Amino acid sequence: MNVRFEMETRPKTGIVVGAGSRGNGYPWYAKEYPDQLQIIGVCEPRDFQRNRTVKAFDIAEKNAFKDWKDAADLERFADCVIICTPDRLHKEPAIAFAKKGYHILLEKPMAVTEADCREIVATCKENNVILSVCHVLRYIPWVKKVKEIIDSGAIGDVVNINHTEPVGFWHFAHSFVRGNWHKESGSSFSLLAKCCHDVDLICYWMSGRKCERVSSFGHLSHFHSGDKPKDAADRCLDCPAHVETTCPYSAKKLYLGFVKTGHIGWPVSVICDTPDIENVTQALRDGPTAMILLTDTAIVSVKYRSYCRRKLNHEHAPAHLFDPEDTGRMRGMASTQGIV
Numbered sequence: 001m002n003v004r005f006e007m008e009t010r011p012k013t014g015i016v017v018g019a020g021s022r023g024n025g026y027p028w029y030a031k032e033y034p035d036q037l038q039i040i041g042v043c044e045p046r047d048f049q050r051n052r053t054v055k056a057f058d059i060a061e062k063n064a065f066k067d068w069k070d071a072a073d074l075e076r077f078a079d080c081v082i083i084c085t086p087d088r089l090h091k092e093p094a095i096a097f098a099k100k101g102y103h104i105l106l107e108k109p110m111a112v113t114e115a116d117c118r119e120i121v122a123t124c125k126e127n128n129v130i131l132s133v134c135h136v137l138r139y140i141p142w143v144k145k146v147k148e149i150i151d152s153g154a155i156g157d158v159v160n161i162n163h164t165e166p167v168g169f170w171h172f173a174h175s176f177v178r179g180n181w182h183k184e185s186g187s188s189f190s191l192l193a194k195c196c197h198d199v200d201l202i203c204y205w206m207s208g209r210k211c212e213r214v215s216s217f218g219h220l221s222h223f224h225s226g227d228k229p230k231d232a233a234d235r236c237l238d239c240p241a242h243v244e245t246t247c248p249y250s251a252k253k254l255y256l257g258f259v260k261t262g263h264i265g266w267p268v269s270v271i272c273d274t275p276d277i278e279n280v281t282q283a284l285r286d287g288p289t290a291m292i293l294l295t296d297t298a299i300v301s302v303k304y305r306s307y308c309r310r311k312l313n314h315e316h317a318p319a320h321l322f323d324p325e326d327t328g329r330m331r332g333m334a335s336t337q338g339i340v
């Protein structure tokens with residue numbers, strides 16, 4: 001969108017909406033660059049998370065709200081909002097704050113339906129506010145380098161990108177099986193929740209080219225109740241030793257293992273407020289984190305219009321590895337100049 005913050009030198013002010021895992025990350029930019037951004041408000045129903053932000057940014061009590069609606073009901077008192085609520089709670093605050101004239105930094109996925117995404121964009125346009133979606137991977141140096149190489153024309157026209165998102169086994173278990181995204185009805189399907197970043201990257205690299213066709217399928221492949229190990233209990237803490245000690249997904253091994261080695265950041269930081277052995281054990285006893293897993297696989301093919309006239313031959317497919325040691329995301333890129 002073609003809207004810019006007015007050219008002032010004063011720092012911009014922001015409100016954090018949803019001070020959970022992500023909402024506790026972005027505001028720290030303000031600590032590093034106080035001449036650019038000041039966090040002056042927070043909306044968060046959970047006391048620990050709300051108080052943590054109030055304390056860290058010295059936020060006035062009157063600007064600390066349990067629900068985003070309480071802040072959106074007031075006259076605008078900051079320049080922007082940083083919306084980090086759960087997936088299904090993006091559209092409503094985005095629209096309400098845009099109508100009040102706030103610029104919006106919105107976590108991905110923008111919303112969970114196309115219609116909702118379009119409504120957010122239309123409302124931001126109508127109200128002349130900036131909308132930016134947190135597709136943060138675009139700012140990774142190697143991603144920018146790939147873009148630079150493609151745009152330079154050094155490898156000719158790109159005719160095939162083979163991109164894989166190999167979510168680490170415990171990360172997948174933590175977020176998409178046990179965690180916030182374990183059920184589509186409460187969040188979004190794993191392709192949208194996780195791979196919207198990857199689809200975004202491909203669109204970014206192919207910028208300016210229209211997508212002509214998309215096909216996609218997914219399936220439950222690795223974990224299902226039929227694969228539940230014999231003798232396994234419902235919770236890892238209750239599993240007999242011969243099952244738990246050999247299970248790579250043991251929540252006991254994973255989360256308590258992190259804490260024992262002194263790691264108390266993500267992912268342990270999101271299963272309890274103060275991650276220590278006692279609290280993490282309690283979370284494994286009561287929370288969803290120590291349960292048997294289910295997961296799935298998703299595949300998407302995107303055909304871009306400009307390439308249908310390009311001749312694909314044996315040299316162009318299959319592409320070999322771009323840099324297998326690096327991130328594992330980018331498996332290959334075939335261009336009219338060959339395969340890289």
Ligand SMILES: NC(=O)c1ccc[n+]([C@@H]2O[C@H](COP(=O)([O-])OP(=O)(O)OC[C@H]3O[C@@H](n4cnc5c(N)ncnc54)[C@H](O)[C@@H]3O)[C@@H](O)[C@H]2O)c1
Nearest residue numbers: 018019020021022043044067068084085086087107108134
């Ligand atoms: N850009 C990325 O790479 C990236 C990575 C992870 C997650 N995300 C996205 O960020 C968003 C937040 O994820 P998270 O991991 O921080 O989840 P989280 O559960 O840790 O945080 C969400 C917060 O929103 C709060 N909330 C719920 N209802 C609210 C309301 N009415 N008003 C104000 N706050 C409310 C919750 O209490 C919670 O603290 C999700 O949409 C997720 O998909 C983006």
